[in-house]
Amino acid sequence: MAVRLDVDTVRGIVDPPVFRGAEELLGSGMVGEISTVGGGCAAVVLDGGERRSAWVGVTDGTLATECDCEPEDAEELCVHVVAVALSAIQADFAWSSAATSPKAAVVDSRVRRLAEIAAELPLRRLAMLVAEHAVGDRRLEAKLLTHTGRIDQPTAVGATSCCDAPEKPESLLGREPA
Ligand SMILES: [Zn+2]
Numbered sequence: 084m085a086v087r088l089d090v091d092t093v094r095g096i097v098d099p100p101v102f103r104g105a106e107e108l109l110g111s112g113m114v115g116e117i118s119t120v121g122g123g124c125a126a127v128v129l130d131g132g133e134r135r136s137a138w139v140g141v142t143d144g145t146l147a148t149e150c151d152c153e154p155e156d157a158e159e160l161c162v163h164v165v166a167v168a169l170s171a172i173q174a175d176f177a178w179s180s181a182a183t184s185p186k187a188a189v190v191d192s193r194v195r196r197l198a199e200i201a202a203e204l205p206l207r208r209l210a211m212l213v214a215e216h217a218v219g220d221r222r223l224e225a226k227l228l229t230h231t232g233r234i235d236q237p238t239a240v241g242a243t244s245c246c247d248a249p250e251k252p253e254s255l256l257g258r259e260p261a
Pocket residue numbers: 135137150151152153161162163164
């Protein structure tokens with residue numbers, strides 16, 4: 084599904100100085116050629132002699148961005164992503180409604196590759212490999228138990244042994260001298 088992103092939308096979500104800075108960069112030809120990356124658009128922006136790789140996409144109706152500059156306020160969009168967004172709007176870029184940022188795409192492709200490799204293992208070997216790692220990784224252990232519907236069992240056992248066990252010896256000790 085395609086989504087619409089226009090100049091007024093961008094103007095409405097960024098600080099006026101950032102918007103003006105982005106317009107200046109675009110107007111002076113500092114925004115490189117736009118390319119489609121993960122359903123969003125990526126371009127190199129020349130800013131004061133620095134080359135910045137910026138990416139803009141639309142995910143779940145909100146603007147997703149990535150830039151290799153380090154903005155002072157991580158919450159605010161930097162001038163480079165805004166310049167790329169404006170450049171893409173000018174070029175009638177076809178925005179995907181579910182863009183995947185380059186960083187997320189890298190993780191996804193690694194996960195996919197490892198999943199393909201794991202699928203080649205015999206089931207028992209794979210099960211042992213997961214079990215060996217789950218023993219030393221509480222999050223993996225919890226995921227494993229959740230996915231197989233066993234999460235309640237270890238929690239209940241853990242709660243019983245940690246709450247009941249210390250109480251009994253204590254009350255016994257308390258009574259003995261008296
Ligand atoms: Zn930037």
